Amino acid sequence: xxxxxxxxxxxxxxxxxxxxxxxxxxxxxxxxxxxxxxxxxxxxxxxxxxxxxxxxxxxxxxxxxxxxxxxxxxxxxxxxxxxxxxxxxxxxxxxxxxxxxxxxxxxxxxxxxxxxxxxxxxxxxx
Amino acid sequence: xxxxxxxxxxxxxxxxxxxxxxxxxxxxxxxxxxxxxxxxxxxxxxxxxxxxxxxxxxxxxxxxxxxxxxxxxxxxxxxxxxxxxxxxxxxxxxxxxxxxxxxxxxxxxxxxxxxxxxxxxxxxxxxxxxxxxxxxxxxxxxxxxxxxxxxxxxxxxxxxxxxxxxxxxxxxxxxxxxxxxxxxxxxxxxxxxxxxxxxxxxxxxxxxxxxxxxxxxxxxxxxxxxxxxxxxxxxxxxxxxxxxxxxxxxxxxxxxxxxxxxxxxxxxxxxxxxxxxxxxxxxxxxxxxxxxxxxxxxxxxxxxxxxxxxxxxxxxxxxxxxxxxxxxxxxxxxxxxxxxxxxxxxxxxxxxxxxxxxxxxxxx
Numbered sequence: 001x002x003x004x005x006x007x008x009x010x011x012x013x014x015x016x017x018x019x020x021x022x023x024x025x026x027x028x029x030x031x032x033x034x035x036x037x038x039x040x041x042x043x044x045x046x047x048x049x050x051x052x053x054x055x056x057x058x059x060x061x062x063x064x065x066x067x068x069x070x071x072x073x074x075x076x077x078x079x080x081x082x083x084x085x086x087x088x089x090x091x092x093x094x095x096x097x098x099x100x101x102x103x104x105x106x107x108x109x110x111x112x113x114x115x116x117x118x119x120x121x122x123x124x125x126x
Numbered sequence: 127x128x129x130x131x132x133x134x135x136x137x138x139x140x141x142x143x144x145x146x147x148x149x150x151x152x153x154x155x156x157x158x159x160x161x162x163x164x165x166x167x168x169x170x171x172x173x174x175x176x177x178x179x180x181x182x183x184x185x186x187x188x189x190x191x192x193x194x195x196x197x198x199x200x201x202x203x204x205x206x207x208x209x210x211x212x213x214x215x216x217x218x219x220x221x222x223x224x225x226x227x228x229x230x231x232x233x234x235x236x237x238x239x240x241x242x243x244x245x246x247x248x249x250x251x252x253x254x255x256x257x258x259x260x261x262x263x264x265x266x267x268x269x270x271x272x273x274x275x276x277x278x279x280x281x282x283x284x285x286x287x288x289x290x291x292x293x294x295x296x297x298x299x300x301x302x303x304x305x306x307x308x309x310x311x312x313x314x315x316x317x318x319x320x321x322x323x324x325x326x327x328x329x330x331x332x333x334x335x336x337x338x339x340x341x342x343x344x345x346x347x348x349x350x351x352x353x354x355x356x357x358x359x360x361x362x363x364x365x366x367x368x369x370x371x372x373x374x375x376x377x378x379x380x381x382x383x384x385x386x387x388x389x390x391x392x393x394x395x396x397x398x399x400x401x402x403x404x405x406x407x408x409x410x411x412x413x414x415x416x417x418x419x420x421x422x423x424x425x426x427x428x429x430x431x432x433x434x435x436x437x438x439x440x441x442x443x444x445x446x447x448x449x450x451x452x453x454x455x456x457x458x459x460x461x462x463x464x465x466x467x468x469x470x471x472x473x474x475x476x477x478x479x480x481x482x483x484x485x486x487x488x489x490x
Contacts, residue, residue, distance in 0.1 A: 033154075033155065033158070033159055033351065034158050034159050034160040034445070036420060036443035036450070037418045037419055037420065037443070037450075039418060039419065039474075052473065055419065055473070055474065057418075057419050057420040057443070059159045059160065059351060059355060059420075059442055059443055059445070060154075060159075060351065061422070062419065062420060062422065062471065064473070083418075083443075083448065084448075087160070090158070
């Protein structure tokens with residue numbers, strides 16, 4: 001079964017062979033509140049682990065989404081181009097509310113990410 | 127841990143997310159800011175605004191005192207009416223923006239911002255000394271305030287409180303409630319019709335519960351988040367964001383609340399009259415985002431040539447208007463309706479268009 005991995009910046013990743021699907025955690029969507037805009041990255045954009053990939057604006061604040069691993073953007077969630085659809089991140093952050101897919105250049109970086117249990121523990125301690 | 131209003135336990139029961147605001151632990155939202163916002167535009171919302179301060183001014187010198195300390199003209203307001211006014215320093219800087227209720231020429235009741243209660247009260251006390259027959263009292267600690275706002279608010283208030291008379295827009299009445307009295311004021315901060323109800327702390331839970339019960343499906347508890355997005359759509363000022371001691375009412379576009387008052391003297395008069403006549407270097411304007419993204423308080427505004435020409439005071443995505451709107455102080459020379467300005471943020475620049483205020487004209 002596919003397993004969600006998490007970063008300290010509250011992104012999740014789900015591995016799909018040599019790709020990863022990326023979104024923000026349920027905790028993160030709760031903290032951000034209603035999401036108004038997602039500025040999607042361009043297809044083909046190359047990013048290094050930890051670099052800002054795109055930004056997300058909620059009614060409360062603006063934040064950046066960082067690359068959980070290095071790679072190339074190969075897919076984006078087109079639905080998020082429309083403002084009225086951005087609430088899918090609030091409603092289903094781990095499913096319908098995914099943001100982009102990266103083709104990994106260094107899959108070993110996945111080993112550095114947290115398991116769901118580790119992430120939940122980190123969030124509780126915050 | 128901040129101060130708690132008498133309704134704090136009610137907020138926890140409703141699973142509100144609590145934040146600090148002006149030293150108070152208050153709900154930012156219960157479910158979603160967007161849903162709470164639209165509930166007020168379409169039905170009704172209920173807000174705990176007990177953090178707001180109340181100052182009572184009585185005595186035969188009350189009218190001359192209010193005329194001297196505040197900028198609007200209290201002599202032209204009928205008894206039983208509420209009005210917006212400003213309290214300014216000698217240099218015109220805004221100490222606070224307030225709602226004044228006029229009971230009579232010798233009794234006024236002032237609702238002030240939570241963050242300014244102590245400052246306002248000392249200012250008022252200090253200036254009261256020059257007036258003979260005057261009693262000023264800070265009632266903020268003993269009173270609570272609940273706002274019910276939205277098109278269904280009158281029906282809900284009627285059903286829950288059965289007032290002997292329904293005040294019309296910008297009027298207020300004192301109503302018997304059990305052994306005590308409450309103030310029922312047809313005012314608000316959302317751009318909708320609605321009420322602000324002021325009561326003794328001991329009655330707050332009972333009245334809150336009654337309004338929720340009678341409102342049923344039509345009433346939604348709303349937090350500070352929706353209160354902020356609603357007031358931005360309606361283009362109301364938030365003290366500390368849009369107005370402060372560094373700006374005057376004229377710069378903030380509030381000249382309508384600065385009156386000549388038949389030539390009598392009031393604090394700030396010299397500067398404010400001069401600015402009314404000759405204009406100001408900066409002025410608060412509205413803008414609408416052209417780019418996707420939300421400017422934030424404090425973001426610099428730049429011209430096409432990259433020159434800094436102003437600063438953002440408030441902005442949000444307007445959940446009802448479905449666009450990003452905000453306000454900014456701009457150098458007067460750069461203000462032209464429809465002009466594009468840039469708003470600088472870390473890593474990006476948002477294009478915005480200068481527009482007139484208010485964004486939302488409402489249903490009052």
